[in-house]
Amino acid sequence: MDANQNGNPDKKTYHKKATGAALETVESHSEDHELKLFGSCFCPFVQRVWISLELKRLDYQYIEVDPYKKPKQLLEVNPRGLVPALRHGDWGSYESTVLMEYLEDLHEGEALLPSDPKLRAYSRLWSDHVNRSIVPNFYRYLQAQDEKDQIEHAEELKGQMSKLVDAADQSGPFFLGDNMSFVDVQIAPWIIRLRKVLQPYRGWPEPEAGTRWAKWVDAIEQNHAVKATTSTDELYLDSYERYAENRPNTSEVQKAINSGKGLP
Ligand SMILES: N[C@@H](CCC(=O)N[C@@H](CS)C(=O)NCC(=O)O)C(=O)O
Incomplete structure (x- = not known):
């Protein structure tokens, strides 16, 4: 076992x-x-x-x-x-x-970082935001057992995601516009897990229809590479139950969040 x-x-x-x-x-x-x-x-x-x-x-x-x-x-x-x-x-x-x-x-296949140095820096900046402020908050929210903490972490997660949306190209659908690029890939797995994990375990809401955020989520979910690397819903539901219950010894990520350390 x-x-x-x-x-x-x-x-x-x-x-x-x-x-x-x-x-x-x-x-x-x-x-x-x-x-x-x-x-x-x-x-x-x-x-x-x-x-x-x-x-x-x-x-x-x-x-x-x-x-x-x-x-x-x-x-x-x-x-x-x-x-x-x-x-x-x-x-x-x-x-x-x-x-x-x-x-x-490797410079093979489609480039995910743009060629302009300033846009490359911009992509790295917001990719850092995903790693530093969005990913840890996702786990804090999912692992929180106390309702007051859950509300607090949900707000924090929404706030950090709003900052990313505000930094994105206005018409999108992706971060830099028409095509999926580095920042989109950095956040895509957690966007997928909003509906597959946070919604069933924490009641995370559907994106509000007609918003820039809804357009982005839809474009990510429909992307061929995202689809090709995504399993069926049950796999996520089962695999994340241990996080949602904050069971001891779930993982290094879970332990780091519980002890207030940075992610491994
Ligand atoms: N910072 C690492 C995190 C990787 C990570 O935490 N992977 C998890 C699986 S989702 C893992 O290997 N966990 C093994 C463990 O907790 O012992 C990265 O970005 O690659």
């Missing part, structure tokens, strides 16, 4: 195999390749790198690993034992944002 079921086999826990469209993508990228993504189907940090690979239409191999069991092949690339990790030939690295930058630097 998995440790974070806390001795109760009726509790849901994380899935170890993708479902739906994501499973089809896993199956079509199972052959040995020099570019290997070590991922876990439920992980939003992995989905960032996975979406980037799909948007760029690069050839790669997807290898599903259990990051809580930390298999040797994962530890060889990432001594911290977290996913995503990327191996390219005899080189490897980790950290989702670093890996997205690495894929950019």
Whole structure:
């Protein structure tokens, strides 16, 4: 039994195999390749790198690993034992944002950072905002058990997302306009999890029809690379129950949030 079921086999826990469209993508990228993504189907940090690979239409191999069991092949690339990790030939690295930058630097397929240096800096600035202010608040909100804390964290999350919307291109639908780019990929996995996780567990509302935010969410959800890396709803519902109940020993992310530290 998995440790974070806390001795109760009726509790849901994380899935170890993708479902739906994501499973089809896993199956079509199972052959040995020099570019290997070590991922876990439920992980939003992995989905960032996975979406980037799909948007760029690069050839790669997807290898599903259990990051809580930390298999040797994962530890060889990432001594911290977290996913995503990327191996390219005899080189490897980790950290989702670093890996997205690495894929950019290969200059293969569609570029996700714009070519203008000022717009590149702008993209990095708002990507930092996603990492620093949106992602941690998502977990704070999901893990909060007390209603007063939940209300406070929901407000904080909404506020930080509003800042991002205000920084985005006015007509969109994406952050810089017509095309999905770096900042969109950085936030996409959490946008997907608003409806699939925060809505069932915390009553997160649907985007208000006709708003810039609704347009953005819709464009992200309809994007081919997002769809190709997204599993069916049940996978997220089950995999995040441990966060929603803030069960002990859920993950490094959960522990960091509970102890007020920065994310791993
Ligand atoms: N900052 C890292 C975070 C990666 C991360 O936390 N991954 C989780 C899965 S979603 C993990 O590997 N957890 C293993 C553990 O908690 O031991 C990144 O951006 O890649």
